[in-house]
Amino acid sequence: MLEPFTLPFVQEGLLEILLLSVAAGLIGTWVVLRGLSFYSHAIGTAAFPGLVLADGLGFPAALGAKLAAPDTPVVAMVGDGDFLMTFQELATAVQYNIPVVSVVLNNQGWQAIRDLQIIAYGEEAVYATMFEHGSEPLTPHIADAARAFGAHAVRISQPDEVAPALEHALALGGPAVIEVMVDTGLGTSGGLAPGWWDVPVPGYFEKRRAAYERERRDERI
Numbered sequence: 001m002l003e004p005f006t007l008p009f010v011q012e013g014l015l016e017i018l019l020l021s022v023a024a025g026l027i028g029t030w031v032v033l034r035g036l037s038f039y040s041h042a043i044g045t046a047a048f049p050g051l052v053l054a055d056g057l058g059f060p061a062a063l064g065a066k067l068a069a070p071d072t073p074v075v076a077m078v079g080d081g082d083f084l085m086t087f088q089e090l091a092t093a094v095q096y097n098i099p100v101v102s103v104v105l106n107n108q109g110w111q112a113i114r115d116l117q118i119i120a121y122g123e124e125a126v127y128a129t130m131f132e133h134g135s136e137p138l139t140p141h142i143a144d145a146a147r148a149f150g151a152h153a154v155r156i157s158q159p160d161e162v163a164p165a166l167e168h169a170l171a172l173g174g175p176a177v178i179e180v181m182v183d184t185g186l187g188t189s190g191g192l193a194p195g196w197w198d199v200p201v202p203g204y205f206e207k208r209r210a211a212y213e214r215e216r217r218d219e220r221i
Helices: 008-014 026-034 036-041 058-068 080-085 087-095 111-121 142-149 159-172 206-218
Strands: 019-022 047-049 074-079 101-106 152-156 176-181
Touching: 058 074, 058 080, 058 087, 074 080, 080 087, 080 101, 080 142, 087 142, 101 159, 111 206, 142 152, 142 176, 152 159, 159 176
Parallel strands: 019 047, 019 074, 074 101, 101 176, 152 176
Antiparallel strands: none
């Protein structure tokens, strides 16, 4: 499995892309805040919705972008949690042959929320954010499901597989999904949120509460 936010593994494959729809959550945060050099590789690239807007918009936004600019290659870069919210729109993409390529970084959970839980409350407070049964990961095979809709799809897990898969998907001229299995560990997940997040900490976490109050006093807007 590869580290999800080492952006150079995607840059080469996106040289000719002019529209990039970026999902909310970890994907948007890291692409926009940590990967601005990404955009210098793609003339006219636009990123939306990005950052902390509602999950689920990344893929439908890409479909709309493609309909608005049919001669422009469009890629949606989304996480599995975001993509699965509006995954059914693949039926629309196939029905009307809307050639959007979705790069789905599958970290098998709501890791943006998990990582905030760890930052604010500690690892023992993580709850209902990972897709698992017991301690075993439980995630759909997104590529298989996409093929069931009639889209081209592939699952990959190595950095050197990304650019060829993306180039091939773009060349097909139809709806396509590239499912990228990524490392889920805190740190490589991209998880330590940039900046300071105002996540209230209850008083029974005495040390964490004291740190929260100190950081809140020091906040500058």
